[in-house]
Amino acid sequence: MTDLKAELLEVALEAAARAGAFLRDGRPADLGVAATKTSAVDVVTEMDIASEKLITDFLAERRPDDGVLGEEGASSEGTSGVQWVIDPIDGTVNYLYGRPDWSVSIAARKDGETLIGVVAAPMRGETYRAVLGEGAHVNDRPTHARVAPPFAQALVGTGFGYLETRRAHQADVVRELVPRVRDIRRGGSAAIDLCDVALGRLDAYYERGLNPWDYAAGDLIAREAGALTGGRPGEPVSPELTIAAPPGLFEPLQNWLEELGAWHD
Numbered sequence: 636m637t638d639l640k641a642e643l644l645e646v647a648l649e650a651a652a653r654a655g656a657f658l659r660d661g662r663p664a665d666l667g668v669a670a671t672k673t674s675a676v677d678v679v680t681e682m683d684i685a686s687e688k689l690i691t692d693f694l695a696e697r698r699p700d701d702g703v704l705g706e707e708g709a710s711s712e713g714t715s716g717v718q719w720v721i722d723p724i725d726g727t728v729n730y731l732y733g734r735p736d737w738s739v740s741i742a743a744r745k746d747g748e749t750l751i752g753v754v755a756a757p758m759r760g761e762t763y764r765a766v767l768g769e770g771a772h773v774n775d776r777p778t779h780a781r782v783a784p785p786f787a788q789a790l791v792g793t794g795f796g797y798l799e800t801r802r803a804h805q806a807d808v809v810r811e812l813v814p815r816v817r818d819i820r821r822g823g824s825a826a827i828d829l830c831d832v833a834l835g836r837l838d839a840y841y842e843r844g845l846n847p848w849d850y851a852a853g854d855l856i857a858r859e860a861g862a863l864t865g866g867r868p869g870e871p872v873s874p875e876l877t878i879a880a881p882p883g884l885f886e887p888l889q890n891w892l893e894e895l896g897a898w899h900d
């Protein structure tokens with residue numbers, strides 16, 4: 636592991652641990668919605684904002700020359716060429732409702748490549764991490780995606796956006812999926828869903844409409860665990876479409892999603 640990747644990983648693990656503990660231990664019993672974004676159900680809480688400030692303050696202390704992109708507005712170019720991509724709470728609606736599946740997602744990118752990714756899931760007592768070319772781990776244990784099952788036996792995760800028109804088309808797509816696979820799961824945190832593919836807790840995951848902060852870390856963790864990731868055929872993961880699955884399942888799922896127009900509203 637290069638010195639840079641080792642340093643970025645150590646900083647990301649500490650930042651995610653601090654934010655995760657703050658969110659787990661400091662959640663107000665009367666937590667409410669502080670603001671909305673693209674719709675009345677696309678919510679931000681005071682804890683999203685506080686978590687992003689905790690992380691960006693820590694990064695400024697440890698890596699002052701790096702750039703930052705955060706879901707709740709953190710945005711700076713930096714001069715080092717390293718950019719941090721942060722989701723201070725992925726699964727905000729779950730966090731708002733006191734449900735356990737939420738995470739802190741932190742990735743570091745340089746020259747267009749994600750070098751390290753960390754996803755902390757405090758209510759699971761687990762932290763997922765990966766370094767480019769060095770494999771994926773859950774806590775300190777290496778993890779690998781499941782071997783591809785037949786399509787009809789695949790457990791597939793997905794999610795839905797916050798806009799009515801997008802949700803209606805996503806429902807049409809998942810309607811076609813349900814009779815063709817083992818089952819679906821809708822966890823509510825893309826970062827955790829991508830890590831669940833890395834852990835073998837899902838056979839596949841797909842979703843349209845994610846932001847870079849939702850998928851940056853989980854995409855690397857899934858790939859380093861042996862899964863393939865991408866969007867439309869020949870495309871990388873993007874807000875247009877994100878897919879993760881082991882070889883042998885990735886290809887038929889990608890073709891099927893292309894045919895059903897899962898990449899558009």
Ligand code: LIP
Binds near residue numbers: 706796797824
């Ligand atoms: C969420 C994603 C989830 C998606 C939600 C939302 P947030 O991110 O993790 O997979 O279905 O619509 O985008 O908003 O909680 O950071």
